[in-house]
Amino acid sequence: MTALSRSTAISGRALAVFGALTVALGVAFVVGPLALAAIRPGGGFADQPAIVSALRSAFVDYWDSGNRSFPGNLARVTDYWSGYHVAKAGIAALLLIVLVALAVRLWKGLLGAGEFGPGRKAVLASGWFLVLMLALASAVLVTVNIQGAIVPFSSLITMLPLGAGNGRLTSAVDQVRQQLSAGGRTSPALEVMVSDFARYHAVLAVLAGIVALVLVGMSVVSWRRFRAVGDRWTRSVLGSLGGLSVLSALVLIVVVAANVGVAADPAPALAAFFNGGW
Numbered sequence: 001m002t003a004l005s006r007s008t009a010i011s012g013r014a015l016a017v018f019g020a021l022t023v024a025l026g027v028a029f030v031v032g033p034l035a036l037a038a039i040r041p042g043g044g045f046a047d048q049p050a051i052v053s054a055l056r057s058a059f060v061d062y063w064d065s066g067n068r069s070f071p072g073n074l075a076r077v078t079d080y081w082s083g084y085h086v087a088k089a090g091i092a093a094l095l096l097i098v099l100v101a102l103a104v105r106l107w108k109g110l111l112g113a114g115e116f117g118p119g120r121k122a123v124l125a126s127g128w129f130l131v132l133m134l135a136l137a138s139a140v141l142v143t144v145n146i147q148g149a150i151v152p153f154s155s156l157i158t159m160l161p162l163g164a165g166n167g168r169l170t171s172a173v174d175q176v177r178q179q180l181s182a183g184g185r186t187s188p189a190l191e192v193m194v195s196d197f198a199r200y201h202a203v204l205a206v207l208a209g210i211v212a213l214v215l216v217g218m219s220v221v222s223w224r225r226f227r228a229v230g231d232r233w234t235r236s237v238l239g240s241l242g243g244l245s246v247l248s249a250l251v252l253i254v255v256v257a258a259n260v261g262v263a264a265d266p267a268p269a270l271a272a273f274f275n276g277g278w
Helices: 002-008 012-037 048-065 072-111 118-150 152-157 167-182 188-228 232-264 266-274
Strands: none
Touching: 012 072, 048 072, 048 167, 048 188, 072 118, 072 152, 072 232, 118 152, 118 188, 118 232, 152 188, 167 188, 167 266, 188 232, 188 266, 232 266
């Protein structure tokens, strides 16, 4: 047991490295994407208000154009927004990898802590559970940012300042509302918005379904090992993982069902957004 404990022990230096990487990637996730997305052709924006300002005028120009294709200013904002989410998804994925690696180290440390007292085991178990929660949050960030990267236009639409009182934007939004409520023939621009909104929710349904399957697999493995382990702290960790995985999977199944429904009939949900009810 001593050899096992030494081989699986987690040094303070290793924890400091993992902690520093986690903090650095967390900061990069917040401040980095604006600069990284600006590397792409077309340049970038100083901050989110600048993006919203550009989106406001670009959306109105698109609506007034009467065409399906985006005008230059909307294409620029959309391309930038896709790159922004690519950057965020990449950083979140790196953070997820670091957290999973740390969770594995903590898990091995817990398995090798048989000769230590309950206090050390409690610290390892608590640290492992905290890291697991952070990893799940990172997985969610990866998922939603992949969605934004694949379908940037609908992601941008949710940022429209509908209540800002801008004359041209208010007029365009009123026309969108009227056409959606009429339910008849719609403009080419609105057809694009409806189909893109359907794709936006279909992508999330697929991604959430994949994560749900992974969580179900984790739960199955955890409960199988739970029955084979005798150590109380290890059993409590496995039980927590199994229960958390099941609950998270159930939540994601609800998310999948809701998004499949919107993808099948996107117009009412889009109308609810433009009417301020989404």
